[in-house]
Amino acid sequence: MPGFPSPFGGEDDELFDPYDEFVSDNVPMPGPFLDEHNILAGLDHVIFHRLTRELFEERKVYDMTFNYNLARLNLDTRHPGAGYRYAVESPDVDDAIDADDIDSVLRAEFTPTTPFCPQTHTLTIGSFRAWNGLSDRHEYDLVRVRAAPMHHQSEAINEQLAELETTFLEEGDPEAEPTEAREVGSNPMERAMKEEGTSRGPQAPF
Numbered sequence: 001m002p003g004f005p006s007p008f009g010g011e012d013d014e015l016f017d018p019y020d021e022f023v024s025d026n027v028p029m030p031g032p033f034l035d036e037h038n039i040l041a042g043l044d045h046v047i048f049h050r051l052t053r054e055l056f057e058e059r060k061v062y063d064m065t066f067n068y069n070l071a072r073l074n075l076d077t078r079h080p081g082a083g084y085r086y087a088v089e090s091p092d093v094d095d096a097i098d099a100d101d102i103d104s105v106l107r108a109e110f111t112p113t114t115p116f117c118p119q120t121h122t123l124t125i126g127s128f129r130a131w132n133g134l135s136d137r138h139e140y141d142l143v144r145v146r147a148a149p150m151h152h153q154s155e156a157i158n159e160q161l162a163e164l165e166t167t168f169l170e171e172g173d174p175e176a177e178p179t180e181a182r183e184v185g186s187n188p189m190e191r192a193m194k195e196e197g198t199s200r201g202p203q204a205p206f
Contacts, residue, residue: 016077017074019049020046022043026075026077026081027045027074028081028084030085031085031109031111033146033148034086034107036093037088037093037107038087040085040086045086048086048138049071049074049086051137052071052084053069054137055131055134056069056070056071056127056130058134063119065118070123071084079113082111082112084108084109084110085108086108086109088105088107089144097169101141102141103141104139104140104141105142106138106144107143107144108131108146109145109146109147109148110124110127110147110148111148111150112150112151116151120154121147121157121160124145124146124147125145125161128161128164128174129175131143131145132168133174133175142168142169144165145161145165153184161178163179164176
């Protein structure tokens, strides 16, 4: 079975911003999950997003519509404003993580290409597992992930992400399944991805 094409080069490179540049007009605007926190921009954003590319490649967090590493969506000039933005969590906000063994927290907010993106549920969960399952590769004790409110199922998706976050903090298991997963993602594409599960083999999205 053929694998994914390389996400790091190809004939369409002119359609993508470089990984070593922060192009403010093309990255997503920070949403409410990042309000009151230290937004990563410029070199700080570039450094973490380049690491994200590596982690997503290792865990196969791929956008199945565009058939590339999800980190590349930030650079796709055909979809300005889509992808991830990051912020270092401020400990002074009401919903900040308060745990003895958690010193540094990063927030990541995903903006999909459309309000009805069929993959937002699986991609945000895959991102959470990649960042927290490979936490020895970065400086953060926890990466919290949320979908931007422009997505029509953001509330339900974010409830599940919060549940995974709690389980990870309590048990240290980023691979846990959200208990209400079947209630999110009612379109045929996402249902099919869930039903195939591990049978997807090396092409699994995370």
